[in-house]
Amino acid sequence: MPELPEAETIRRQLASLVTGAKVRHVEVHIARSARGHESPEELAALVEGRTIREVGRRGKAVLLFLDSKRPSTLVIRLGMTGAVKVVPPREPEEKYTAGVVELSDKRQIRYVDQRQFGQMVAYQGHDPNSMPEFAGYGPEPLSDAFTTGYLKQVLSRRSAILEVVLMNQQIVAGIGKIYADEICFRAGLRPTRRASSLTGPMRERLWRATREVLTEAVEYRGTSTLDETYRDAYGMPGRFQERLFVYQRAGEPCKVCGTPIRRTAMPGGRGMHWCPKCQK
DNA sequence: AGTTGGACCTGACTGC
């Protein structure tokens, strides 16, 4: 599912493909995917006729910053199965195409979302902090605001398990199931352990693992496992699945010590994957 | 306030 590395991959590709392009027309094909608006027209009015000045990202969301005079932002939250592609005109439309942004050069930015957990929503202005979806969001894990001091401050007060805390966007933005599992593995910490139980050295390892895993995953252009529908803006799969140590590897031998990887249900019933020998 | 559990959604998979 698209998390920070997948959203960042799409951001970079969109930036090179559509920066400077003008939006001619916007169509909403799945109303649910534009549920933040009263009507498709309301969304279109904030986007049509404007020029894409910059492409940004906040957590797992891709942001198209439009115009500078009457600034607005088109936010695309990818949810579980969202994908954003830039296609030539008259490319056959695939199933679950939720929104189409037609550019004045006739190319289209297509937003496809099979499970429709994602969302396309536009706002006036360019400041993500003023948008309700990002209210209270934690720091970007690859920014300078993400430090071991910050981790101490937020983790020491949390009784929830580490996996849940890592996936909490209010603590740190952009981490979901895949990378929470992988970060815990590389930090040598069980995802089942209470966040407040981490010692200083453990937080140091967690901080380092977070930066390393996410940075490497961006370099590999995200993760596309067998049942992941994730594709980048060119329709290509990512390659980080080659580098997964634990995610979706229950029962398979640990790549470090050979012990079978375990799967434990976390609150809510979702699986956490971890090595009982490498992670304490 | 923090934590937990259910709902949303569809396709893939399992078991009878």
Added chain:
DNA sequence: TGCAGTCAGGTCCAAC
């Protein structure tokens, strides 16, 4: 072969 049931998970909301 077919069909019901289960699982997957990002995020919101309700309940404890």
